[in-house]
Amino acid sequence: MQILKKGTYLDLMGKRKLAIYFSSVLLLIALGAIIARGLNLGIDFTGGTLVEVKYPEAIELAVVREALDKDGFSEAVVQHFGTPQEVLVRLAPQDGMESAELSDRAFRAMQGITSEAELRRVEFVGPQVGEELTEKGGLAMLYALIGILIYVGLRFEYRFAVGSVIALVHDVLITVGFFALFHVEFDLPVLAAVLAVIGYSLNDTIVVFDRIRENFRKMRKGETVEIINTSVNQTLSRTLITSGTTLLVLIALFLFGGEIIHGFALALIVGVVIGTYSSIYVASSSVISMGVSRADLMPVKKDDEVVDETP
Amino acid sequence: MNQYPIWKNLMVLVVVLLGALYALPNLFGQDPSMEISATRDAVVDQTTQSRVEQALQQLGISVKRMEMQQQKLLVRFNSSEDQLKAMDHIAAALGEDYTPALTLAPDLPDWLIGVGAEPMYLGLDLRGGIHVLIDVDMESAITQAAERYSSDIRTLLREEKLRYVRISREDERVVVKFNTAEKRDQAIELIGNEFRNLNVKDIDQEEAFLVEVSLSPAEKQEVQRFALQQNITTLRNRVNALGISEPSIQQQGVRRIVVQLPGAQDPGKVKEILGATATLEYRLADTEHSVEDAVNGRVPPGASLYYERDGRPVLLKKRVIVTGNQIVDASSGLDQQTGSPAVFVSLDGVGAKRMRRMTNENVGRPMAVVFIENRTTTRMVDGKAVKVKRKVEEVISIATIREPFGRRFQTTGLDTTEEARDLALLLRAGALAAPIEIVEERTIGPSLGQDSIDQGFASVMIGLALVMVFMAIYYRVFGLVADMALVMNLVLIVAILSMLQATLTLPGIAGIVLTVGMAVDANVLIFQRIREEIANGNSPQASIQAGYEKAFSTIIDANITTLIAAVVLFSFGTGPIKGFAVTLAIGILTSMFTAIIGTRAVINWIYGRKRVQSLAI
Numbered sequence: 001m002q003i004l005k006k007g008t009y010l011d012l013m014g015k016r017k018l019a020i021y022f023s024s025v026l027l028l029i030a031l032g033a034i035i036a037r038g039l040n041l042g043i044d045f046t047g048g049t050l051v052e053v054k055y056p057e058a059i060e061l062a063v064v065r066e067a068l069d070k071d072g073f074s075e076a077v078v079q080h081f082g083t084p085q086e087v088l089v090r091l092a093p094q095d096g097m098e099s100a101e102l103s104d105r106a107f108r109a110m111q112g113i114t115s116e117a118e119l120r121r122v123e124f125v126g127p128q129v130g131e132e133l134t135e136k137g138g139l140a141m142l143y144a145l146i147g148i149l150i151y152v153g154l155r156f157e158y159r160f161a162v163g164s165v166i167a168l169v170h171d172v173l174i175t176v177g178f179f180a181l182f183h184v185e186f187d188l189p190v191l192a193a194v195l196a197v198i199g200y201s202l203n204d205t206i207v208v209f210d211r212i213r214e215n216f217r218k219m220r221k222g223e224t225v226e227i228i229n230t231s232v233n234q235t236l237s238r239t240l241i242t243s244g245t246t247l248l249v250l251i252a253l254f255l256f257g258g259e260i261i262h263g264f265a266l267a268l269i270v271g272v273v274i275g276t277y278s279s280i281y282v283a284s285s286s287v288i289s290m291g292v293s294r295a296d297l298m299p300v301k302k303d304d305e306v307v308d309e310t311p
Numbered sequence: 312m313n314q315y316p317i318w319k320n321l322m323v324l325v326v327v328l329l330g331a332l333y334a335l336p337n338l339f340g341q342d343p344s345m346e347i348s349a350t351r352d353a354v355v356d357q358t359t360q361s362r363v364e365q366a367l368q369q370l371g372i373s374v375k376r377m378e379m380q381q382q383k384l385l386v387r388f389n390s391s392e393d394q395l396k397a398m399d400h401i402a403a404a405l406g407e408d409y410t411p412a413l414t415l416a417p418d419l420p421d422w423l424i425g426v427g428a429e430p431m432y433l434g435l436d437l438r439g440g441i442h443v444l445i446d447v448d449m450e451s452a453i454t455q456a457a458e459r460y461s462s463d464i465r466t467l468l469r470e471e472k473l474r475y476v477r478i479s480r481e482d483e484r485v486v487v488k489f490n491t492a493e494k495r496d497q498a499i500e501l502i503g504n505e506f507r508n509l510n511v512k513d514i515d516q517e518e519a520f521l522v523e524v525s526l527s528p529a530e531k532q533e534v535q536r537f538a539l540q541q542n543i544t545t546l547r548n549r550v551n552a553l554g555i556s557e558p559s560i561q562q563q564g565v566r567r568i569v570v571q572l573p574g575a576q577d578p579g580k581v582k583e584i585l586g587a588t589a590t591l592e593y594r595l596a597d598t599e600h601s602v603e604d605a606v607n608g609r610v611p612p613g614a615s616l617y618y619e620r621d622g623r624p625v626l627l628k629k630r631v632i633v634t635g636n637q638i639v640d641a642s643s644g645l646d647q648q649t650g651s652p653a654v655f656v657s658l659d660g661v662g663a664k665r666m667r668r669m670t671n672e673n674v675g676r677p678m679a680v681v682f683i684e685n686r687t688t689t690r691m692v693d694g695k696a697v698k699v700k701r702k703v704e705e706v707i708s709i710a711t712i713r714e715p716f717g718r719r720f721q722t723t724g725l726d727t728t729e730e731a732r733d734l735a736l737l738l739r740a741g742a743l744a745a746p747i748e749i750v751e752e753r754t755i756g757p758s759l760g761q762d763s764i765d766q767g768f769a770s771v772m773i774g775l776a777l778v779m780v781f782m783a784i785y786y787r788v789f790g791l792v793a794d795m796a797l798v799m800n801l802v803l804i805v806a807i808l809s810m811l812q813a814t815l816t817l818p819g820i821a822g823i824v825l826t827v828g829m830a831v832d833a834n835v836l837i838f839q840r841i842r843e844e845i846a847n848g849n850s851p852q853a854s855i856q857a858g859y860e861k862a863f864s865t866i867i868d869a870n871i872t873t874l875i876a877a878v879v880l881f882s883f884g885t886g887p888i889k890g891f892a893v894t895l896a897i898g899i900l901t902s903m904f905t906a907i908i909g910t911r912a913v914i915n916w917i918y919g920r921k922r923v924q925s926l927a928i
Contacts (some may be wrong), residue, residue: 052759103754104582120755120758122752122754123752123753129444137883196880198876200873203873241831241835241839242832245781245831248781248828249775250774250825252773255770256773257766261766264821
């Protein structure tokens with residue numbers, strides 16, 4: 001069985017102008033969403049308290065709100081979580097009350113409705129811890145990019161390193177932009193997912209680059225664009241299959257993994273789709289724009305190896 | 312062609328067998344159990360076991376098995392109802408010297424225990440429990456140290472009869488004022504000789520001769536290090552008394568402590584015990600002055616106004632007889648005469664001497680016990696969270712001294728036995744060296760933990776099945792080989808996680824799921840190459856060879872970059888994120904092994920060494 005017919009040769013690079021427009025529009029929307037709407041940061045980042053309670057039967061949110069209101073939690077955000085029996089309550093840091101006590105009081109108020117209410121989860125994060133996390137998360141992203149830049153620069157060539165980092169920034173911005181646009185909560189697991197997207201998308205990009213390098217050395221004739229197009233075509237089946245299997249599993253995770261892991265799975269699904277597209281178009285187009293030529297990728301010393309590969 | 316040397320085949324076989332062996336413990340169930348450990352001087356021995364047996368017989372509960380472990384007795388129950396029912400009963404039967412803790416013990420056969428195989432260690436988000444991140448108030452530790460030095464300096468100057476005008480503490484430094492330059496210089500020499508760890512210098516201002524004493528940077532660090540260590544020890548004592556199995560108390564960074572309590576259920580109680588800085592003070596009541604006058608603002612010198620728990624005002628002498636620091640032991644029980652809850656207290660030598668003298672002189676007079684607790688609350692000031700410390704002082708008991716007493720005595724006046732127990736626990740566990748604040752708390756209920764395991768397992772299995780079906784259809788025989796590698800990869804991940812006893816968290820499961828999706832990548836790369844080679848007209852055997860060889864460097868490059876991302880995640884992340892990074896990294900490494908070497912071994916076995924017309928790929 002095959003996804004693409006034998007000998008399929010698509011003029012993918014010929015449409016790279018179109019891809020540049022497409023990416024630009026996506027990036028503009030993403031940046032616009034991030035700036036205008038901002039991220040819906042979870043309490044991991046903002047600090048605050050979250051209480052998840054499961055009732056024996058489906059419960060109206062109004063009832064919970066009323067109970068909380070009576071106890072002075074009028075600012076609480078109340079929502080169903082997963083099922084109508086489960087209720088999630090978010091509290092901002094409150095004035096004059098011991099932060100760590102907040103969750104106990106909120107739970108007791110919710111238990112007031114029925115004593116069979118079960119405490120499922122409590123998360124309290126101090127504002128200072130959240131700040132540190134934001135800082136650390138940003139730094140981690142930066143370190144990951146620098147590490148990758150160095151590795152790809154050493155293994156390939158600096159233009160490939162720059163190309164892969166452009167693709168990564170592209171993927172990360174669009175994934176984060178997606179969360180801003182649809183106002184999906186951005187919490188610690190989502191941050192982890194975004195970092196995993198970096199790993200995944202890079203994986204994809206490297207496979208294409210590897211083929212480009214190989215073909216530059218092997219193919220005597222042909223323009224740069226042509227060689228890159230051939231390389232992208234040769235790796236296209238693999239790119240689609242791997243993304244496909246990964247997506248299969250991620251969709252299983254999204255559907256069956258439980259409510260807590262939803263954001264994580266969603267971020268990865270968006271990231272894998274964007275990452276697949278970017279490894280075909282963004283990374284390669286960047287390399288073409290920077291004017292890579294055959295001479296750049298010839299092995300410096302091992303001349304005999306090149307001779308060996310001559311057909 | 313296409314034949315592995317024997318050692319390589321053997322290696323694959325050994326890895327597969329070892330992987331299966333160490334992944335095996337995860338298939339066995341867990342028994343609801345109780346772990347009984349001794350506190351203080353008591354030991355766990357045969358007598359303890361027979362006492363437990365007796366208590367259980369009274370309840371009519373039969374146990375599955377009892378195991379004597381190092382310093383611990385493990386009682387396995389047949390059901391968790393039995394386990395819960397037995398808890399209070401056993402606690403009561405054994406008394407305060409023993410701490411029973413609920414736990415889940417894996418039910419492994421002896422031969423598996425013999426090879427050191429254990430099931431994966433589940434994180435709190437999967438097994439339920441409480442995670443607390445505590446910040447130690449280092450600024451206050453420094454101020455306290457400065458306070459100590461200021462009083463030491465005062466004593467020193469007095470002993471040496473060096474007259475000073477005034478000693479004051481300003482934040483981290485102590486300033487001493489003299490009226491002549493000569494005395495100032497003498498003082499600098501004296502203090503410098505006596506306290507070598509302090510910085511001493513003069514800061515003269517307009518006719519005043521001032522000496523500034525401050526902590527040297529090295530000393531500051533030492534004070535902070537000590538405060539953290541002391542707090543960890545105190546927290547450990549408090550946690551141990553909570554009766555939780557496998558608690559973990561660890562330092563994080565230079566000022567934070569992580570406390571993890573698997574299976575703990577009541578976050579309110581835990582926070583109260585961890586965060587409390589309660590202490591007691593014993594003071595004489597001031598009976599010479601009128602309480603009403605004091606309430607109206609005319610508090611006599613030498614006395615302070617306090618309130619009892621029910622709000623009644625009491626006038627107490629300012630002088631403290633003994634403080635909580637002089638308490639060496641405390642236990643709770645019932646007062647033999649009245650039957651009300653009481654705390655039995657033992658004092659150290661100095662405290663006992665003072666208590667004896669004071670009670671001797673004051674028989675017939677009332678003495679009060681003051682309960683002091685420091686509470687930290689967070690207020691919002693101009694949009695910023697600001698910590699406010701509040702000291703709560705309450706008179707919990709006031710009683711007439713009937714006869715002189717010294718080392719051992721009791722305190723009554725507490726409302727419930729539970730309150731008595733908590734107070735005794737706090738007194739016994741010692742004081743915190745510096746105030747703490749809970750900056751992060753995560754409580755996961757046991758049912759949510761179980762749901763997460765079930766859902767995580769289900770999604771791994773469904774994802775795995777989908778990928779396997781796809782691979783088998785798309786690559787036929789080679790796809791089936793890749794499927795074997797995929798299953799083996801999963802077994803190896805579980806085996807390594809079990810062996811390392813790394814913590815498996817929910818994001819960790821997500822990491823496994825992601826690996827399952829990505830693990831086939833190496834095989835897809837190889838198989839696509841083989842197809843290309845065949846399409847180019849190469850022989851089947853040569854195509855296999857070339858496919859594996861050419862894909863190799865691509866696989867390495869692709870995986871190393873993902874590994875970089877995993878390492879970065881691990882180094883910046885906390886708890887759950889670390890778990891994700893660990894499983895991702897392990898998954899990348901094992902998938903490289905199974906996808907490159909493992910599949911090759913099987914492919915060689917199927918196709919190698921014979922004439923093959925075509926490949927099923």
